[in-house]
Structures are given as structure tokens and as C-alpha cells.
Amino acid sequence: MAELFELAGIGVDYHTPADTVTAINDVTMTVPETGITVFAGPSGSGKSTLLRVLGLLEPPTRGTLRFDGVDTGALPHSGRRALRRERLGLVFQTPTENLLEYLTVAENLVAAAQLARRTCRPDEILDRLGLGGTGGWRISALSGGQQQRLAFGCALARGCSVLLADEPTSQLDEASADLVLDTMRYLADEGFTVIAVSHDDRLIEIGTRVARMHDGRLDGIT
Numbered sequence: 001m002a003e004l005f006e007l008a009g010i011g012v013d014y015h016t017p018a019d020t021v022t023a024i025n026d027v028t029m030t031v032p033e034t035g036i037t038v039f040a041g042p043s044g045s046g047k048s049t050l051l052r053v054l055g056l057l058e059p060p061t062r063g064t065l066r067f068d069g070v071d072t073g074a075l076p077h078s079g080r081r082a083l084r085r086e087r088l089g090l091v092f093q094t095p096t097e098n099l100l101e102y103l104t105v106a107e108n109l110v111a112a113a114q115l116a117r118r119t120c121r122p123d124e125i126l127d128r129l130g131l132g133g134t135g136g137w138r139i140s141a142l143s144g145g146q147q148q149r150l151a152f153g154c155a156l157a158r159g160c161s162v163l164l165a166d167e168p169t170s171q172l173d174e175a176s177a178d179l180v181l182d183t184m185r186y187l188a189d190e191g192f193t194v195i196a197v198s199h200d201d202r203l204i205e206i207g208t209r210v211a212r213m214h215d216g217r218l219d220g221i222t
């Protein structure tokens with residue numbers, strides 16, 4: 001199995017007025033290009049911080065992060081930004097955080113594509129995600145699960161091959177969460193790399209690889 005991310009001795013410290021918090025402590029692992037990798041663990045164990053590191057939103061304090069063979073720490077700021085924009089799609093836990101509420105569904109997809117200087121066919125993406133016919137709708141007319149589906153759609157519109165989701169089901173009722181789980185399975189089957197952070201047992205169950213975190217450390221991978 002090809003490995004997409006290679007983490008070696010990754011550490012992240014945050015300096016607060018009171019002290020230094022080590023959010024990630026010496027994490028060494030790989031993340032494969034295929035399947036669904038889930039980071040699980042109690043609150044405060046460092047899952048979201050690690051996802052931000054993988055999403056190139058935040059450089060680690062220590063260690064080496066290779067993405068597709070490239071040492072991301074050796075890249076200039078512009079190189080990291082280009083990788084982030086072109087390859088990595090982030091989906092956050094609050095559905096509306098991922099979308100522009102003053103635009104329609106289709107306009108959100110077009111705006112996402114434009115960010116990556118691409119064009120897209122909104123109807124095609126909406127059909128693939130089971131949202132056919134909603135192109136002209138306002139975002140508020142979609143359910144929370146449909147909004148999260150559209151957030152994944154925006155990553156597709158940008159041409160991203162890697163989808164990183166931070167607790168994508170935590171704000172949703174069961175039916176809406178089901179829509180998101182189906183979408184993640186579909187995208188993994190389509191060959192996208194899907195990576196998620198979650199407390200949700202049902203999301204952890206669909207993981208093809210589950211990395212358990214505790215106190216910033218990796219506690220095991222199954």
C-alpha cells in the first residue's frame with residue numbers, strides 16, 4: 001500500500017502565558033493513500049492538532065512530515081500553500097463553517113473551484129454526492145448532513161485528492177451523520193484519501209485504519 005504521509009518524531013508545542021503545552025508528542029507513523037484513516041482518542045489527546053499538521057495549516061514544532069515523498073518542512077511558504085490549495089481539502093465540524101451562506105449550492109462549488117484556479121461542473125459533483133437538483137438552493141435549505149456533503153463537494157471542485165475532516169458528524173443527528181458516513185465511504189471507494197478525526201463510534205467503525213491518540217502520543221494503530 002502506498003504511503004501518502006510519513007510522520008517521523010512529530011511534536012507540537014503551544015506556549016501559553018502559564019506554561020508550554022505539548023499537544024503532540026513524538027508521533028511516528030504513515031498514512032496510506034487509500035482507504036479511510038481515523039484518528040480517535042479522548043478530548044485533548046491531540047487529534048485536531050495532528051489533523052491541522054497533516055493539512056499543512058500548522059507546521060510541527062519538531063520532526064519531519066513528508067507528503068507524497070516531499071519534506072514539507074523544506075518547502076517555502078508558497079510551496080506549502082500551493083500543496084494545501086491544490087491537494088488538501090479540509091472539512092470542519094460545523095457545517096456552515098465550510099460554506100459561504102450568501103451563495104447558492106452551485107455557487108459554493110464554483111467559488112471553491114476558482115480558489116484553485118479551476119473550473120467545475122456543479123451538477124456533476126452534486127449528482128455524485130446525491131445532491132442532484134439542489135444547485136439553485138440556499139445553503140440554509142440543506143440539512144446539516146447535506147451541508148457536510150457539499151463541503152466534501154467543494155474539496156472535489158478544487159481538485160483535491162486528500163480529504164481531511166475534523167469531527168464531521170459531531171454536530172449532526174443520526175440521519176444526517178449517515179449521509180456523511182456514506183459520502184466518506186463513497187469517496188474512499190472512488191480513490192480519494194480520506195482522513196478523519198472523531199469520537200463517533202460509527203465513524204471509527206468505517207475506518208480502514210484507526211490510529212488511537214492519548215495525551216498527544218500515538219497509542220496504537222489497528
Ligand SMILES: Nc1ncnc2c1ncn2[C@@H]1O[C@H](COP(=O)(O)OP(=O)(O)OP(=O)(O)O)[C@@H](O)[C@H]1O
Binds near residue numbers: 014015021023045048
Ligand atoms: N492554540 C492552542 N494553544 C494552546 N493550547 C492548545 C492550542 N490548541 C490545542 N491546544 C491544547 O493541545 C492539546 C490537544 O488539543 P486538540 O484540540 O488537538 O485535542 P483533541 O483530541 O482534538 O480534542 P477534542 O476532541 O476536544 O477536539 C489540548 O491540551 C489543548 O488544550
